Amino acid sequence: MKRGQAMKNENIAKNKFDEDLLEIRKTILNNLKSTEKNSAKLMDNLAADKGKMLRALFVLIGGSFGNIDRKKLIEMASAIELLHLATLVHDDIIDEANYRRGKSTIHSSYGVKAGIFTGDYLFAQSYVLFSKNVSPKSIIEVSNTIKTICVGEINQFFSVFSLESDIKSYLKRINGKCASLFSLSLAIGAYEGNADKAIIKKLKSIGYYTGMAFQLIDDILDITSETNFLGKPSGNDIKEGIYTLPLLYEIKNSNNLIIENLRNGSTEKVIEILRTSEGLTKAKETAKKYTFKSLKLIESLPDGFEKSYLNQIVEKMLVREY
Amino acid sequence: MKRGQAMKNENIAKNKFDEDLLEIRKTILNNLKSTEKNSAKLMDNLAADKGKMLRALFVLIGGSFGNIDRKKLIEMASAIELLHLATLVHDDIIDEANYRRGKSTIHSSYGVKAGIFTGDYLFAQSYVLFSKNVSPKSIIEVSNTIKTICVGEINQFFSVFSLESDIKSYLKRINGKCASLFSLSLAIGAYEGNADKAIIKKLKSIGYYTGMAFQLIDDILDITSETNFLGKPSGNDIKEGIYTLPLLYEIKNSNNLIIENLRNGSTEKVIEILRTSEGLTKAKETAKKYTFKSLKLIESLPDGFEKSYLNQIVEKMLVREY
Numbered sequence: 001m002k003r004g005q006a007m008k009n010e011n012i013a014k015n016k017f018d019e020d021l022l023e024i025r026k027t028i029l030n031n032l033k034s035t036e037k038n039s040a041k042l043m044d045n046l047a048a049d050k051g052k053m054l055r056a057l058f059v060l061i062g063g064s065f066g067n068i069d070r071k072k073l074i075e076m077a078s079a080i081e082l083l084h085l086a087t088l089v090h091d092d093i094i095d096e097a098n099y100r101r102g103k104s105t106i107h108s109s110y111g112v113k114a115g116i117f118t119g120d121y122l123f124a125q126s127y128v129l130f131s132k133n134v135s136p137k138s139i140i141e142v143s144n145t146i147k148t149i150c151v152g153e154i155n156q157f158f159s160v161f162s163l164e165s166d167i168k169s170y171l172k173r174i175n176g177k178c179a180s181l182f183s184l185s186l187a188i189g190a191y192e193g194n195a196d197k198a199i200i201k202k203l204k205s206i207g208y209y210t211g212m213a214f215q216l217i218d219d220i221l222d223i224t225s226e227t228n229f230l231g232k233p234s235g236n237d238i239k240e241g242i243y244t245l246p247l248l249y250e251i252k253n254s255n256n257l258i259i260e261n262l263r264n265g266s267t268e269k270v271i272e273i274l275r276t277s278e279g280l281t282k283a284k285e286t287a288k289k290y291t292f293k294s295l296k297l298i299e300s301l302p303d304g305f306e307k308s309y310l311n312q313i314v315e316k317m318l319v320r321e322y
Numbered sequence: 323m324k325r326g327q328a329m330k331n332e333n334i335a336k337n338k339f340d341e342d343l344l345e346i347r348k349t350i351l352n353n354l355k356s357t358e359k360n361s362a363k364l365m366d367n368l369a370a371d372k373g374k375m376l377r378a379l380f381v382l383i384g385g386s387f388g389n390i391d392r393k394k395l396i397e398m399a400s401a402i403e404l405l406h407l408a409t410l411v412h413d414d415i416i417d418e419a420n421y422r423r424g425k426s427t428i429h430s431s432y433g434v435k436a437g438i439f440t441g442d443y444l445f446a447q448s449y450v451l452f453s454k455n456v457s458p459k460s461i462i463e464v465s466n467t468i469k470t471i472c473v474g475e476i477n478q479f480f481s482v483f484s485l486e487s488d489i490k491s492y493l494k495r496i497n498g499k500c501a502s503l504f505s506l507s508l509a510i511g512a513y514e515g516n517a518d519k520a521i522i523k524k525l526k527s528i529g530y531y532t533g534m535a536f537q538l539i540d541d542i543l544d545i546t547s548e549t550n551f552l553g554k555p556s557g558n559d560i561k562e563g564i565y566t567l568p569l570l571y572e573i574k575n576s577n578n579l580i581i582e583n584l585r586n587g588s589t590e591k592v593i594e595i596l597r598t599s600e601g602l603t604k605a606k607e608t609a610k611k612y613t614f615k616s617l618k619l620i621e622s623l624p625d626g627f628e629k630s631y632l633n634q635i636v637e638k639m640l641v642r643e644y
Contacts, residue, residue: 036473038480090442094435113416113479116438117472120412123445124468131461139453139461146446150439151358157435158360 017060017309020074024056027078031125042110042118046085048103055080057313058185062203064306066193072133073189079129080185083142086122087149087181089115094153095240134192141191145184152176160241163259167248171212174219179211199301206297206310213290213318219244220283223274235271238262245286249279291318339382339631342396346378349400353447364432364440368407370425377402379635380507384525386628388515394455395511401451402507405464408444409471409503411437416475417562456514463513467506474498482563485581489570493534496541501533521623528619528632535612535640541566542605543642545596557593560584567608571601613640 032043059077089106091097093115098108107115123146130139152173159165159173186207190200222237223246237244243251247270250258255277261269274280294314301307354365381399411428413419415437420430429437445468452461474495481487481495508529512522544559545568559566565573569592572580577599583591596602616636623629 034473036477038476039473042476090438093438111479112434114476116412116415116441117475117479119438120441120445121469121472121476123442124465124472127449127465128462128469131458131465136453136458136461139458140450143446143449143453147443147450150443150446151356151361153439154360154364154436154443155358157433157439 017057020060020070020077021053021056023074024053024078024081025050027075027129028081031078031082031129039118039121042106042114042121045103045106045109046089046118046122049085049101051081051084051101053081054313054317055084055181055185058182058207059189061189061306061310061313062186062195063189063193064304065190065199065203065302066195068189068193072192075129075133076188076192077185079126079133080181080188082122082126082129083146084181086119086126087146089119089122091153093119094157134188138188138192141184141188145180148176148180150176152180156242159243162241162243163251163262165243165248165251167245167252170243170245170248174212174215175208178215179208182211182214183207202297202301206294206314209290209294209297210314210318213287213294216245216283216287216290217318220246220280220287223247223271223280235267238270239267245283246274246277246279249282250274250277253279255279287318294318338627339379342382342392342399343375343378345396346375346400346403347372349397349451350403353400353404353451361440361443364428364436364443367425367428367431368411368440368444371407371423373403373406373423375403376635376639377406377503377507380504380529381511383511383628383632383635384508384517385511385515386626387512387521387525387624388517390511390515394514397451397455398510398514399507401448401455402503402510404444404448404451405468406503408441408448409468411441411444413475415441416479456510460510460514463506463510467502470498470502472498474502478564481565484563484565485573485584487565487570487573489567489574492565492567492570496534496537497530500537501530504533504536505529524619524623528616528636531612531616531619532636532639535609535616538567538605538609538612539640539642542568542602542609545569545593545602557589560592561589567605568596568599568602571604572596572599575601577601609640616640 029047032047034040034043056077059080060073063073063076088100092100092105093107093112097105099105105115106118127139127142130142134142152175155169155173155176159169183204184207186203187200190203195203219237222234222244225234238247247258250273255273258270258273258277261267261273291314295311298307298311298314301310351369354369356362356365378399381402382395385395385398410422414422414427415429415434419427421427427437428440449461449464452464456464474497477491477495477498481491505526506529508525509522512525517525541559544556544566547556560569569580572595577595580592580595580599583589583595613636617633620629620633620636623632
């Protein structure tokens with residue numbers, strides 16, 4: 001194929017995904033409708049949130065490696081986004097986050113009680129959509145992913161402010177926080193579309209590596225940038241007792257200055273030291289390793305629009321300044 | 323069939339259910355196991371809770387009207403109990419309940435954050451078990467039931483301390499709180515066992531009427547008894563702003579003395595007036611109507627052990643002193 005042809009096809013591919021994303025957005029809005037006045041109020045609050053729809057894009061891309069009805073794929077992608085939204089509503093309670101993407105969160109507008117049941121409602125609604133479109137085996141995968149997310153959150157909760165947190169637990173934790181849902185998103189469409197088993201396996205791994213790198217980079221940016229993407233001041237994780245990889249490397253290497261400042265609650269000082277630490281360099285290297293693994297696996301996928309599109313997205317996500 | 327024979331058979335039936343309940347208990351315990359240290363700790367906390375397993379019993383009874391593999395039925399009953407447990411963990415956060423059946427609740431032992439994700443984990447685990455044993459159509463029913471429960475809780479939350487709450491919303495609310503899961507429990511086994519459609523419909527209604535009467539009686543007992551079954555002082559609902567049927571009847575009839583005392587926050591006085599009110603009498607009549615409807619429908623089921631056993635359970639549940 002000539003270069004010109006490839007570029008033209010790439011544009012067609014982009015347009016195709018844009019149309020699908022519009023359909024997904026409509027499906028999500030339909031699934032957020034409620035005939036009940038009070039729940040409708042809560043759902044309206046969520047409907048305004050457009051998000052990046054990264055996970056939906058992953059479902060579309062993954063699905064293209066199999067043979068699956070477009071409508072089914074769109075509903076699966078919408079279900080994944082609803083599931084993601086459910087975890088965000090509960091996460092925001094945990095993180096005591098009052099804003100998400102500039103909008104006030106459910107629990108900050110209506111209280112923790114409303115937030116808990118809004119999240120539960122969204123979980124149930126996403127299962128309705130999954131049940132209509134996927135096999136029982138995939139519903140088990142979805143449920144196991146939710147369990148992994150919960151275990152990640154539970155482990156994070158129990159490890160706050162703990163100098164005993166180790167790197168292995170950290171990596172497991174960020175798998176729950178991010179990588180597990182990326183992995184499910186990339187694989188579910190392919191699985192339901194009876195794609196080649198080796199390709200499904202690759203997609204799962206690409207989702208995993210991408211999610212690991214994505215979360216690692218976020219955790220690094222929390223230390224290196226002045227304000228992070230949520231508009232929170234830098235070092236927010238450490239202030240909340242969530243010890244991420246750069247810090248864990250320093251704790252492992254018995255950096256007494258850091259440990260002492262942590263014990264004293266001098267988080268500003270800890271962040272200052274971390275910014276020029278070997279721990280930060282090592283964390284960046286770890287992020288690069290995951291990024292490299294992801295891009296290498298993408299390279300091994302069958303050539304086509306989707307492969308190049310996936311490559312673009314992953315590069316855009318992971319090749320950031322920090 | 324002679325009376326002696328019927329009684330003997332009844333005992334056999336009871337024994338059969340006892341054995342099934344033991345199996346269900348084992349299945350629940352297996353499903354509460356976690357390989358993760360922190361989640362295992364939370365699950366262990368829940369494993370001690372034996373409960374009444376009413377919903378599991380309903381699944382067993384409903385299932386006997388169809389033709390279904392015993393192991394499948396036991397796993398479905400266990401899944402319903404896990405689902406119920408998930409809602410209890412989240413409910414206890416909402417109700418700020420520190421104890422349930424004498425044991426400290428998850429959120430009171432480990433905090434709200436742990437409570438939220440423990441509930442989510444249990445939801446996911448119950449879906450794992452459902453997905454292995456029921457059709458996609460039943461998974462949609464399960465999900466719709468969870469939505470009804472959530473809508474009930476959301477509506478309750480938005481109606482606290484509101485003199486505008488009406489009887490229709492109250493009945494809808496207690497459907498979510500109790501009746502919807504009773505209805506699902508009685509019907510799911512019969513549906514999956516391809517029982518006669520008319521019987522499935524009856525079982526759904528029996529579950530609904532039983533649940534409505536059960537919740538109504540609980541709400542009445544909150545006013546009439548000195549301490550309620552949770553060991554809370556009487557009138558707890560009213561103190562928390564949850565206005566139940568006896569009170570709603572009085573508000574509807576513009577009982578100014580009650581309305582005034584509600585406005586002043588003199589809940590003790592409100593409870594005292596309610597105890598001899600027409601509203602209480604009318605609420606008792608409403609509970610009796612639902613009980614009667616349930617028992618009448620049970621009477622119309624095909625004769626057999628299960629019918630008489632269901633009748634026994636429902637009578638034991640609903641024919642209480644208040």
